[in-house]
Amino acid sequence: MRIAVDAMGGDNAPQAIVEGVLLAAKEFNDLEFVLFGDETKIRSAIGTQTIDEKKIRIVHTDEKINSDDEPVKAIRRKKQASMVLAAQAVKDKEADALFSAGNTGALLTAGLLIIGRIKGIDRPALMPILPVIGKKDQQFLLMDAGANADCKPENVYQFGLLGSYYAKFVQGIEKPRVALLNNGSEASKGNDLSKKAHALLAQDGELNFIGNIEAREILTGDADVVVTDGFTGNAVLKTIEGTSLALLKLIKSQIMTGNLKTKLGGLLLKDAMTDIKDVMDYSKHGGAVLFGLQAPVVKTHGSADKVAVYYTVKQIRRIIDSHVIDDLVAHFNALNQKKQAEME
Template sequence: MKIAIDAMGGDHAPKAIVEGVVLAAKEFDDIEFELYGKESMIREHLTDEKHITIVHTDEKIESDDDPVRSVRRKKEASMVLAARAVKEGRADALFSAGNTGALLASGLLIVGRIKGIDRPGLMVTLPTLNGNVSSFNLMDVGANADCKPANINQFATLGSYYAQAIQGVSKPRVGLLNNGTEENKGNEVTKQAFQLLKENQEIHFIGNVEARELLNGVADVVVTDGFTGNAVLKTIEGTALNMVSLIKKTIMENGMKAKFGGLLLKDGLSDLKDVLDYSKHGGSVLLGLKAPVVKTHGSAEKEAIYHTIKQIRNILASNVVTDVVHYFEHQATEKG
């Protein structure tokens, strides 16, 4: 396996990227890493070069660059070069913590979408508070602000393939995010999407699900449009972070009795923090492309980088992208 990595993308690049890659390289002997970026800056943090190659470039895509324009104009940018390596078959997957829009554009314009997929979707795996179901997949979380019912239906098929291949869920429960569980709830898009999902023979559709039930493990795959999905994702992220901060603040501001109680609860609070740490599930995957394209949070530290690489390794080992390519190309041929 070979992963092409944009070493210059993200708030803590290249330090966090390089350190995370080194962690992963020590554990996974079956992966080769190609780091694209400024060689002198990368080498500052490179403590072990085993399985790691540097491809030097001085150009990078900034966080505030226009996504499509930067991909088209900055031909030597670290992200663009890494995407081109995947396109040309010199690498198996693309990974970046940089400009999300530019990564989506790189995936679409350079790596290319699967025949039969109208719009690739961005999917993230999030933890649940249900002891029986550890996580669920939410899609789309930002690749497509406006979606047609057919797009949402394709997201469900893509998400189900992923849940089966990567998470080992034999019959993933697929839910449509809506403002009520009744079949007639929602706007015209969700109503039409409901009917398509109900007729989709490739998925196990359980109906509409509400946002308040997501962390209870109501479904294994939850589908929606990119605008709604992104808003829900950021709400969950913000709530998780604020919950941990609020507990700490309450303990520290309520005297010795509260602090003593906090000390007794230290292990339990640590477990809670681990449960809410979505970075341990990896990054966001742009599903519907000819190769894995994965994005992690711009503020990711080395541990999150490591977990995302582990996720990419699982994706490549499972051949889920190949299976999806075959399925949708077959569907497209039948329709043609």
């Protein structure tokens, strides 16, 4: 399994990217990496560590896509950028997946314009993996988290198909529960998009659609896949992340500024607080998958450290090993042939 890595993407590149790759390379003997970026900086990040040149290869380029670059222009004009070369390697079948911590918009554009979407899927979606509170090791998928701000009901319905496939083939959930994010549990609730998307999801007998779910319930584990438009999903994702960080800071502040009794209580709760922090730490749940393309494209946070990179690589390995993309292609090919036969 070979992963094309945009080594220059992200706030801490290439240091964090390289360190995370090295951690993963030590653990997984079946992985190979192609690092695209400034070779001098990449080798400086490697330092004195000895690497197997067969497992970790460097492709030099001076060009990179910056965080403030306009996505479409950057992909089209910066032909030698590390992200573009990594995407091209995937398209040319020289790598099985693309990983980046760089410009999200540019990565979405590279995925669509270079790698290409699966025939039959109108819009690939950005799909982060989020923790379930109170249930150890349980997670849920949120689609779309920002790839498509404006959606049609058909898009949201396809997000349900995509998420269900990922949950089944990658996470091993036999019958994933799919829910539609809405402002009420009743089928009649929501705007026009929500009502029409609900109808489409409910009509598909192969989907385990459980109906609407409210934002306050998505962290409880009632659904394995939560679907919505990209604008709403992105707002929800950032609210969850921001609230989690704020609560942890608030609890720490109250303990540190409290009296002796409070500080002693905080000391007794130290292990529990560490466990809570680990659960809410997005870096340990992997990256966000741009799902619906011809190959896995995975994005981690721009501020990702080596731990986040390691866990994202681990996630990519599971995706490749599951062959979920091949199954998706076969499924939508069958759907397309069925539609064509019906038209004839």
